[in-house]
Amino acid sequence: MKYAKNILETIGNTPLVQLNSVTKKVDALVLAKVETFNPGNSVKDRMALKMIEDAEADGRLKPGGTIIEGTSGNTGMGLALAAIVKGYKCIFVISDKQSKEKMDILRAVGAEVIVCPTNVEPDDPRSYYSVSKRLGSETPNSWYVNQYDNPSNAIAHYEQTGPEIWEQTDGKITHFVVGVGTGGTVSGTAKFLKEKNPNIKIWGVDTYGSVFKKYHETGIFDENEIYPYITEGIGEDILPKNVDFSLIDGFTKVTDKDAAVYTRKIAKEEGIFVGNSAGSAVKGLLQLKEHFIKDDVVVVLFHDHGSRYVGKMFNDDWMKERGFLEDDIKTAADLIKNHVEKPLVTAQTEELVSHAIERMKEFKISQLPVKDAEGLVGSVDETDLLRSFISDKKIADKPIKDIMGKPYPIVKKSAKLEVISKLISKENEAVLVDLENGNHHIITKYDIISAI
Numbered sequence: 001m002k003y004a005k006n007i008l009e010t011i012g013n014t015p016l017v018q019l020n021s022v023t024k025k026v027d028a029l030v031l032a033k034v035e036t037f038n039p040g041n042s043v044k045d046r047m048a049l050k051m052i053e054d055a056e057a058d059g060r061l062k063p064g065g066t067i068i069e070g071t072s073g074n075t076g077m078g079l080a081l082a083a084i085v086k087g088y089k090c091i092f093v094i095s096d097k098q099s100k101e102k103m104d105i106l107r108a109v110g111a112e113v114i115v116c117p118t119n120v121e122p123d124d125p126r127s128y129y130s131v132s133k134r135l136g137s138e139t140p141n142s143w144y145v146n147q148y149d150n151p152s153n154a155i156a157h158y159e160q161t162g163p164e165i166w167e168q169t170d171g172k173i174t175h176f177v178v179g180v181g182t183g184g185t186v187s188g189t190a191k192f193l194k195e196k197n198p199n200i201k202i203w204g205v206d207t208y209g210s211v212f213k214k215y216h217e218t219g220i221f222d223e224n225e226i227y228p229y230i231t232e233g234i235g236e237d238i239l240p241k242n243v244d245f246s247l248i249d250g251f252t253k254v255t256d257k258d259a260a261v262y263t264r265k266i267a268k269e270e271g272i273f274v275g276n277s278a279g280s281a282v283k284g285l286l287q288l289k290e291h292f293i294k295d296d297v298v299v300v301l302f303h304d305h306g307s308r309y310v311g312k313m314f315n316d317d318w319m320k321e322r323g324f325l326e327d328d329i330k331t332a333a334d335l336i337k338n339h340v341e342k343p344l345v346t347a348q349t350e351e352l353v354s355h356a357i358e359r360m361k362e363f364k365i366s367q368l369p370v371k372d373a374e375g376l377v378g379s380v381d382e383t384d385l386l387r388s389f390i391s392d393k394k395i396a397d398k399p400i401k402d403i404m405g406k407p408y409p410i411v412k413k414s415a416k417l418e419v420i421s422k423l424i425s426k427e428n429e430a431v432l433v434d435l436e437n438g439n440h441h442i443i444t445k446y447d448i449i450s451a452i
C-alpha cells in the first residue's frame with residue numbers, strides 16, 4: 001500500500017507545467033512550478049511545517065502551545081494544518097485588505113483570526129505586525145512565528161523548492177522568476193540554484209507601492225514608494241530579513257491591474273486556476289522577456305490557488321469597479337447598448353432657438369439633431385449657439401433653421417469605433433446610428449471618451 005501517514009507528508013513534489021499561451025511571446029521554454037498542489041493549496045505549507053519543526057527542535061514551541069502569526073492567509077493555512085496534526089492552537093492576525101475567503105478558510109481549519117487595518121504604519125500599535133508581536137508576548141505558552149525574519153522560512157525552500165526545480169529541469173534552468181513577499185521563496189530557492197550554477201539568473205517580482213525594487217537598485221529605503229496597493233502576497237513596506245538582496249539579480253514591478261488581468265488569463269488560457277501573485281509573476285516575466293533567449297529554461301512559481309480570489313480578481317463586478325475590466329467596445333452598437341431604448345431628442349427647423357435651449361437644459365445635453373418633414377436636415381450644439389449669440393443678442397427668438405449647422409453623419413450599427421471617432425471633430429460634435437427601424441440614436445464625443 002502507498003499512503004501518507006498524515007496530510008503533512010503530502011507537502012512538496014509539486015508539478016512543473018509548461019506554459020503554452022500566456023507566455024507565447026517569450027522565445028524560451030517557460031515552466032510553472034504550480035504550488036497549489038500542496039495540501040493547503042500554497043507554497044507556504046513548506047515553510048510553515050519547517051518553521052514549526054525547527055521551533056519544536058530548539059524548544060521555542062512546546063507541547064500544547066499556541067502558534068501566533070501575522071499572515072496573509074497562506075502561511076496561516078500551512079501552520080493550521082501542521083497545528084491540527086501536531087496538537088497546537090493557532091491565532092492569526094490578518095490585514096483587512098485580504099480576501100474574506102482567506103479569513104473564512106483559516107477559521108475553517110480551527111484558527112482564531114484577528115483582522116487589523118492595512119493603512120497604518122508598521123510600528124502603529126494597530127498594525128498587523130504590532131498586534132501579532134504583542135499577542136506573542138502576552139499569550140502564555142505561545143510562540144510568535146515571524147515568517148518575515150524567521151530563517152527556517154528560506155531554509156524550507158533551500159531544502160525543497162530549489163532541489164525540486166533543479167531535478168525537474170535536469171539542471172537546465174537558466175532563470176527563476178518569482179513574486180517576493182517575506183522573501184523566503186526567492187532567497188531559499190535562489191541560494192540552492194546559484195550554488196548549483198552561479199549563472200542562473202534570479203528575478204524578483206515586486207508591486208507598485210512596495211520598497212523592494214528601489215532598495216535593490218539604490219540601497220535606499222524610500223518611504224515615498226510606500227502606498228496602499230491591491231496585489232496580494234507580494235511587495236512590502238518593510239525589509240524582511242528573509243529577502244537576501246544579494247541573491248536577486250533584478251526586480252520588476254507589476255501594476256495591480258496587470259496582476260489582476262493576468263491572474264484571469266492564466267485560468268482562461270492555461271487551465272491553471274491560481275492566485276493573484278501568479279498573475280504578477282507571469283506579467284513580470286513578460287516584462288523581462290528581452291532577457292530570455294531561445295534555449296533558456298525559465299521557471300516561474302505560482303504561489304497559491306485561485307479559489308481564494310473568487311470574490312476579487314475572478315469577480316467581474318469587483319474588476320469593473322476598479323477599472324480592471326474594460327467592456328469590449330468595438331462598434332457603434334456596443335457604444336449605444338446601455339441606452340439604446342432612450343428616444344432621440346430632436347428639434348424642428350421652424351422651432352425657435354429658445355426652444356432648443358430649453359430642451360438641451362431639460363435633457364442635460366449639449367447638442368440636438370434638427371428635423372423637418374423630410375427627415376434629419378441639420379444640428380445645433382452649444383458652440384453654434386454661443387457663436388450666434390455673440391453676433392446677434394436676439395438669437396433666442398429666431399427659428400432654428402437660421403443658425404443650424406450641418407446634419408450629423410449617419411453610420412450603421414456595425415461601424416467601427418475608429419471610424420466613428422474620426423467622424424467626430426470640432427465642427428461635428430456627434431454621429432447618428434441608423435437603428436434600421438426608421439429611428440436613430442446619437443453618439444457624442446462624451447460617449448466615446450467614456451467608452452475608451
Ligand SMILES: Cc1ncc(COP(=O)(O)O)c(C=O)c1O
Pocket residue numbers: 072074075179180181182183184185186232233234275276277278303304
Ligand atoms: C499569494 C502569495 N504570493 C506570494 C507570496 C510571497 O512569497 P514569499 O513570502 O516567500 O516571498 C506570498 C507570501 O505571503 C503569498 O501568500
